[in-house]
Amino acid sequence: MKKNVLIIGAGGVAHVVAHKCAMNNDVLGDICIASRTQQKCDAIIESVLRKNHLKDSTKKLYSRTVNALDIPSLIDLIKDTQSEIVINVGQSYINMSVLEACIETGAVYMDTAIHEEPDKVCENPPWYANYEWKRKERCEQQGITAILGIGFDPGVVNAWCALAQKEYFDTIDTIDILDVNAGSHGKYFATNFDPEINFREFKKVWTWIDRQWVLQKVHSIRMDYDFPVVGTCPVYLTGHDELHSLSKNIDANSIRFWMGFGDHYLNVFSVLNNIGLLSEKPVKVAEGIEIAPIKVLKAVLPDPSSLAPGYTGKTCIGNFIRGTKDKAKREIFIYNTCDHAECYQEVESQAISYTAGVPAAAAAILVARGTWDVKHMVNVEELDPRPFIDLLDTMGLPTEVVESPVPFTPPVITSLESV
Amino acid sequence: MKKNVLIIGAGGVAHVVAHKCAMNNDVLGDICIASRTQQKCDAIIESVLRKNHLKDSTKKLYSRTVNALDIPSLIDLIKDTQSEIVINVGQSYINMSVLEACIETGAVYMDTAIHEEPDKVCENPPWYANYEWKRKERCEQQGITAILGIGFDPGVVNAWCALAQKEYFDTIDTIDILDVNAGSHGKYFATNFDPEINFREFKKVWTWIDRQWVLQKVHSIRMDYDFPVVGTCPVYLTGHDELHSLSKNIDANSIRFWMGFGDHYLNVFSVLNNIGLLSEKPVKVAEGIEIAPIKVLKAVLPDPSSLAPGYTGKTCIGNFIRGTKDKAKREIFIYNTCDHAECYQEVESQAISYTAGVPAAAAAILVARGTWDVKHMVNVEELDPRPFIDLLDTMGLPTEVVESPVPFTPPVITSLESV
Numbered sequence: 001m002k003k004n005v006l007i008i009g010a011g012g013v014a015h016v017v018a019h020k021c022a023m024n025n026d027v028l029g030d031i032c033i034a035s036r037t038q039q040k041c042d043a044i045i046e047s048v049l050r051k052n053h054l055k056d057s058t059k060k061l062y063s064r065t066v067n068a069l070d071i072p073s074l075i076d077l078i079k080d081t082q083s084e085i086v087i088n089v090g091q092s093y094i095n096m097s098v099l100e101a102c103i104e105t106g107a108v109y110m111d112t113a114i115h116e117e118p119d120k121v122c123e124n125p126p127w128y129a130n131y132e133w134k135r136k137e138r139c140e141q142q143g144i145t146a147i148l149g150i151g152f153d154p155g156v157v158n159a160w161c162a163l164a165q166k167e168y169f170d171t172i173d174t175i176d177i178l179d180v181n182a183g184s185h186g187k188y189f190a191t192n193f194d195p196e197i198n199f200r201e202f203k204k205v206w207t208w209i210d211r212q213w214v215l216q217k218v219h220s221i222r223m224d225y226d227f228p229v230v231g232t233c234p235v236y237l238t239g240h241d242e243l244h245s246l247s248k249n250i251d252a253n254s255i256r257f258w259m260g261f262g263d264h265y266l267n268v269f270s271v272l273n274n275i276g277l278l279s280e281k282p283v284k285v286a287e288g289i290e291i292a293p294i295k296v297l298k299a300v301l302p303d304p305s306s307l308a309p310g311y312t313g314k315t316c317i318g319n320f321i322r323g324t325k326d327k328a329k330r331e332i333f334i335y336n337t338c339d340h341a342e343c344y345q346e347v348e349s350q351a352i353s354y355t356a357g358v359p360a361a362a363a364a365i366l367v368a369r370g371t372w373d374v375k376h377m378v379n380v381e382e383l384d385p386r387p388f389i390d391l392l393d394t395m396g397l398p399t400e401v402v403e404s405p406v407p408f409t410p411p412v413i414t415s416l417e418s419v
Numbered sequence: 420m421k422k423n424v425l426i427i428g429a430g431g432v433a434h435v436v437a438h439k440c441a442m443n444n445d446v447l448g449d450i451c452i453a454s455r456t457q458q459k460c461d462a463i464i465e466s467v468l469r470k471n472h473l474k475d476s477t478k479k480l481y482s483r484t485v486n487a488l489d490i491p492s493l494i495d496l497i498k499d500t501q502s503e504i505v506i507n508v509g510q511s512y513i514n515m516s517v518l519e520a521c522i523e524t525g526a527v528y529m530d531t532a533i534h535e536e537p538d539k540v541c542e543n544p545p546w547y548a549n550y551e552w553k554r555k556e557r558c559e560q561q562g563i564t565a566i567l568g569i570g571f572d573p574g575v576v577n578a579w580c581a582l583a584q585k586e587y588f589d590t591i592d593t594i595d596i597l598d599v600n601a602g603s604h605g606k607y608f609a610t611n612f613d614p615e616i617n618f619r620e621f622k623k624v625w626t627w628i629d630r631q632w633v634l635q636k637v638h639s640i641r642m643d644y645d646f647p648v649v650g651t652c653p654v655y656l657t658g659h660d661e662l663h664s665l666s667k668n669i670d671a672n673s674i675r676f677w678m679g680f681g682d683h684y685l686n687v688f689s690v691l692n693n694i695g696l697l698s699e700k701p702v703k704v705a706e707g708i709e710i711a712p713i714k715v716l717k718a719v720l721p722d723p724s725s726l727a728p729g730y731t732g733k734t735c736i737g738n739f740i741r742g743t744k745d746k747a748k749r750e751i752f753i754y755n756t757c758d759h760a761e762c763y764q765e766v767e768s769q770a771i772s773y774t775a776g777v778p779a780a781a782a783a784i785l786v787a788r789g790t791w792d793v794k795h796m797v798n799v800e801e802l803d804p805r806p807f808i809d810l811l812d813t814m815g816l817p818t819e820v821v822e823s824p825v826p827f828t829p830p831v832i833t834s835l836e837s838v
Contacts, residue, residue: 188693188694189690189693189694267686267690268690268694271608271686271687271690271691272690272694274607274608275607275608275687275691275716275719275720276719277696277715277716277719279719283715283718283719284718285710285714285715285717285718286714286717286718287714289708289710289714291704291708291710291715293715293718293719295704295705295706295708296696296702296704296710296712296715297694297696298704298705299702299703299704299705299712300694300695300696300698300702300712301694
C-alpha cells in the first residue's frame, strides 16, 4: 500500500488528475500539486473544491512551487510532502529529473508522455531507449515502480494491446491506433495540449512496419475511417510515443498510429511549418533577442485549458487489431468515445485532457492498492491490463469492443530512408 | 545647386538608390550610405563597384554607421559628410528623427514611405497630418526642401495624378491606383520589402470615397483587372500612404488603392493574421522574454534582398483615372511595367526595390539641378511632374499612357464605421 500523491505540473492534464485523485483520496491520501507557477496549482484546487470532489475531507489537497528540472528540490519536495506516488504531468522536458528524484526517494514514478530534450526533435527510435529505459536497471535494483506513458495514448491504447494479446488473439498481424477528435472548440486555431509539445510530434513520422522502423513524411498518408459514434473522419499516419515501446513488447508485425486532422488544421499547420514558425531552433531578431519561433507561437495561441468551457463534440480513440484466434482470422476495434461537454460538466476540463488524465489517476489507485506496484520500470503493455480497464470503466473512460468492425486497410507504407 | 548625397538605410531600396545615384554622381557629388550595420552598406558599395556604376571616379562612395533615431548623431553625420541631400530609405520609424536633423542642418529631406511609430498601426487619416505635416511650418520658415513619399507608390503615382490634372483632365472623378506584382520569387512565402512594414499596411483599409474617409476590412473587396503586359490579375482594396496626401492635394471625388494578391499569399497572410503573428504588440513567452510576434516572423521569412537573383516576371503599377476633358468623358490608364530579371541584370535588385528606389534618385537629381529644390515641405503631387516623368523615362521607369483602357469600375464602397 502506497499513499500520498504528488502531482507535478498544473496544465490541463494535471487538472484532471487532481480531480480524479481527489475523488479517490480515501485510497490515495494527501494530494500535493506542484509546478513553476503556484497560482495555476491553486486554480486547480479551487476547481476541485468547487465541484465538491474531495471525497475524504480529512485528507489534504494543497499546492507547492517547484522547478522540476532541479533534482535536489524535487527530492526535498517528495520527502517533505511524504509522497509515495509521483504523477509527472508537466512538460516532457522534466521526465528524467523527476524520475531521478523518485529513484533517489523510493517514490513511484508515472508520466503520460515521453521525455524530450528542448533542442532535439523526433530522435532515432525507439525513443524510450534514448532516455527512460537507461534507468531501467537502477529501478530494478532499487525496487522502484516506474510506469511510463500512462495517459490515453500512450497508456490505455497500450493496455488494449496487452488485452488483445491476452484475451482476443493467438497471433497479431497489425495494430492501427486511431485517434480522432471530432469536437469543436470554436476558435480559429488552437491545440488541445501544449502547442510546443504538440507540434514537435509532427516533424517526422516513425512507424513500425513488418518489424522494422519506417520513416515517412508528415501528413503524407491519409485514410478515411468510419468511426463508431463520431462517423467518418480523415486520419493521417503520424509518429507517436507508444509505438516506441509496443514495437518491443507486443508480438505484432506492424503497429501504426493515425491521427485525425481536418483540412483547416492541416492548412494552418502547413503554413506555420513551411514558414518555419514551428521550429524549436532559436532565431535572432533584428533587436538582438534570440528565441525559438515555436515559443512565440505558443504565446499567441489560446491556452489549451481555456478551450474547455465551450468545447462540443466527442473524441474517439481506438485500436483496430487484425490477427488470428483459434486458427481463424479475427478483427476487432477496441475503443473509447469521450464527450467534451460531459467532461467539462464533471471536472471543468475538455476531453483531450480528460482522456489523458483519468488513466494516470486510475494507475495511481492500482499502485496504491498494490495491484500495479511492480517494483521496476514498465511500459503500460507490460502490466496486467484487466484491472486497469475495469477500473477505467467505472471512472469515466469505458472500453468498447466491436468484433468485425468496418475494415481499416492502409496501403503499403515504404520508408523514405534506410534506418 | 545642391550636392553630396547621404543615403540612410541599407535595405533593398537603398541598394537601388545607391546604384542610380552613383550612375549620376557627376551631378550628385559624393555619396555616403549609412545604417545600423555598416557591412550591409559595404555590400551595396561592392555591388555598385562590381557593376562599374560609379560614373565619376573622382567622387567618393563610402559607408558610415548611424543610429537614425539619434538626432545629434544624424546632425553630426550630415555635417561631417557635407551632405546637402538626405535620402531616407531606412525603416519607417526613423522619418521624424531624420527630418529633424535635416531641418537643423539645412539639408534636403526625402523619404519613400510615411512615418510610423512601432506601437501604433493604421492611425486615423490623413496619416501625414499625424507626423510629417507637423513640421511643414518649420520647413517653410527655414527654407527646407522636404519631399515626402518619393518612391513609386507613393511617389510616381502621385506625380501621375498631378500630370493627369495638368495635361489630361479638366475635372477628375475617380483615381484608382492599381499595383500588381506578377512576378515569382520561387519561395514558399516572402515579402518584397521589410515584412514588418509590409504587414502593417494590411491592418485596416482607409479609402477616400466621395471626398470622405471610408474604413473597410482588409482583403474584403476584390476586382479583377486585365493589365497591360501582365494580363488579368486580382486586386484588393488596400490602404496606402499616397491616399493621405492625394485626398488633400488632388481635386477628385474618389481616390482608391488596389493591390494584387494571389490566393496562396492571401491564405498565408490570413493564417498568420488570424493567429496573431502579425501583431506589433509584444507577447510574453513562458521563459519571460517579451517580443512582438511580427519581429519573429520577420526573422524567419526570407530577407527581401535575397529574392533578387531568381526573381522572374514583371510588376505593373498604374493609375486608372476617370474624368472629363473639353466637356467630354475621358478615361486613361497611366502606368509602368518593370521586369524583375532586367532589374537584377542592371543593378542586382528586384523590381519592387527598383521601382521604389529609382524615383528617389531621380528626385535627388532634380533637387541637385534646382528644378525641385522648392524650399518647403511637399508631397510629390505638389511638384511639377513633367521633368520628373521625363527623367524617369531615361532612368529605367518609362511611363505609358493608354486612352480608353479596359474599364475599371469598382462596386459602391461603404464605410464600416463613421469617421
